[in-house]
Amino acid sequence: MLNVSIVGAGQTKFGRHDDYTLRELFALAAHEAIEDAGIAPKNVEAAFIGNLSADQFNRQTHIAPMMVDAAGMKGIPATKCEAACASSATALRAAILAVESGHHDVVMAAGVEKMTDLSTPGVIETLAMAADQPFEAEPGITFPGIFALLAVAHMAKYGTTKEQMAAVAVKNHANAVHNPLAQYQKEITLDQVLSARMVAWPLGLFDCSPITDGAAAVILTRNKLAKKFTDAPVKIKASAQANDTMDMCDRSDLTSLYSARTAAQLAYKQARIGPHDIDFAEVHDCFTIAEIIATEDLGFFSRGMGGQAVEQEYTALDGEFAINTSGGLKAKGHPVGATGVAQIIELYHQLRNEAGKRQVDKPNYGLAHNVGGSGATAVVHICERW
Numbered sequence: 001m002l003n004v005s006i007v008g009a010g011q012t013k014f015g016r017h018d019d020y021t022l023r024e025l026f027a028l029a030a031h032e033a034i035e036d037a038g039i040a041p042k043n044v045e046a047a048f049i050g051n052l053s054a055d056q057f058n059r060q061t062h063i064a065p066m067m068v069d070a071a072g073m074k075g076i077p078a079t080k081c082e083a084a085c086a087s088s089a090t091a092l093r094a095a096i097l098a099v100e101s102g103h104h105d106v107v108m109a110a111g112v113e114k115m116t117d118l119s120t121p122g123v124i125e126t127l128a129m130a131a132d133q134p135f136e137a138e139p140g141i142t143f144p145g146i147f148a149l150l151a152v153a154h155m156a157k158y159g160t161t162k163e164q165m166a167a168v169a170v171k172n173h174a175n176a177v178h179n180p181l182a183q184y185q186k187e188i189t190l191d192q193v194l195s196a197r198m199v200a201w202p203l204g205l206f207d208c209s210p211i212t213d214g215a216a217a218v219i220l221t222r223n224k225l226a227k228k229f230t231d232a233p234v235k236i237k238a239s240a241q242a243n244d245t246m247d248m249c250d251r252s253d254l255t256s257l258y259s260a261r262t263a264a265q266l267a268y269k270q271a272r273i274g275p276h277d278i279d280f281a282e283v284h285d286c287f288t289i290a291e292i293i294a295t296e297d298l299g300f301f302s303r304g305m306g307g308q309a310v311e312q313e314y315t316a317l318d319g320e321f322a323i324n325t326s327g328g329l330k331a332k333g334h335p336v337g338a339t340g341v342a343q344i345i346e347l348y349h350q351l352r353n354e355a356g357k358r359q360v361d362k363p364n365y366g367l368a369h370n371v372g373g374s375g376a377t378a379v380v381h382i383c384e385r386w
Contacts, residue, residue, distance in 0.1 A: 008037025008219035014333030050088025050111035086372030089340025089379035111338035158304030176327025183333030212333035240266035257375035275299030
């Protein structure tokens with residue numbers, strides 16, 4: 001088990017930020033995390049920053065030193081981590097290992113992305129760079145098409161329906177109503193989802209996560225130091241990462257992500273618990289089918305039962321097992337480089353009983369599941385109430 005705790009967290013509102021630059025978004029989240037931990041910028045010894053593609057979105061490379069300088073942390077080692085949509089989950093994992101090694105006492109893990117500087121076609125083209133170029137992107141398939149393939153396979157094998165996928169969107173928008181930092185704080189109906197413009201059958205507009213700007217940051221330290229920063233630290237019990245093939249054509253099963261199953265098994269083993277010890281989870285719902293598959297890969301439900309679970313409101317905020325209490329990527333927003341740390345921040349607030357109207361009843365364990373691309377990377381973290 002790990003010996004690392006979260007002692008501070010900060011996040012910008014997710015959405016479109018025309019009035020802020022990439023570095024300004026990062027500084028906002030970083031300053032909030034530093035203030036929450038009750039420290040000064042000079043007390044942060046290292047920073048690991050998740051970002052998918054500032055070079056394409058913002059025409060800027062070498063962003064790590066720029067970000068920490070903007071946040072008043074000049075001089076510390078700063079490292080950019082990239083793993084597609086799992087970029088900041090890998091940054092968090094690097095930060096955990098930096099503390100666990102004993103090399104640093106206080107470390108920042110963060111993520112930032114400003115996607116709206118590009119047009120929608122430009123964003124789609126940039127995101128497609130996280131797929132296999134010769135076998136997927138160059139022939140013309142984009143991520144909505146890839147996840148549509150997963151949806152069709154799941155429908156054919158298990159009888160999953162469009163209504164069940166639509167129920168994911170309805171649930172997550174309902175949760176986001178109670179999240180002041182969410183991009184969309186408005187409920188939607190099942191009929192709205194089912195009648196929306198088709199993107200890639202069977203996925204319509206409301207089955208897809210949006211284009212988003214935002215940043216998120218957390219401060220980590222070792223457990224024995226945690227109470228010096230806050231009376232309510234949150235322990236990180238497990239951090240696991242696994243990979244799979246980049247291209248879909250080399251996978252034997254399109255109804256599950258091998259990387260996610262493997263990372264989950266490693267995380268449960270490290271935390272010395274099982275899936276049914278988890279009280280709530282933030283999972284990577286870049287598309288509605290992705291949440292259904294995630295809940296099965298994580299062992300919360302049997303294979304093929306994830307769709308029925310959401311349809312029967314088992315995963316609702318007031319259900320027996322709340323999934324994506326923040327609103328998920330679907331409604332909270334998906335600034336790809338910041339998503340992994342933002343998921344951890346939801347765990348942090350839930351385990352400290354700070355989530356307001358979206359608060360889960362007395363949780364002890366929360367899980368975050370972050371996927372890069374179509375599952376070539378998956379990262380699973382488990383956190384525990386102190």
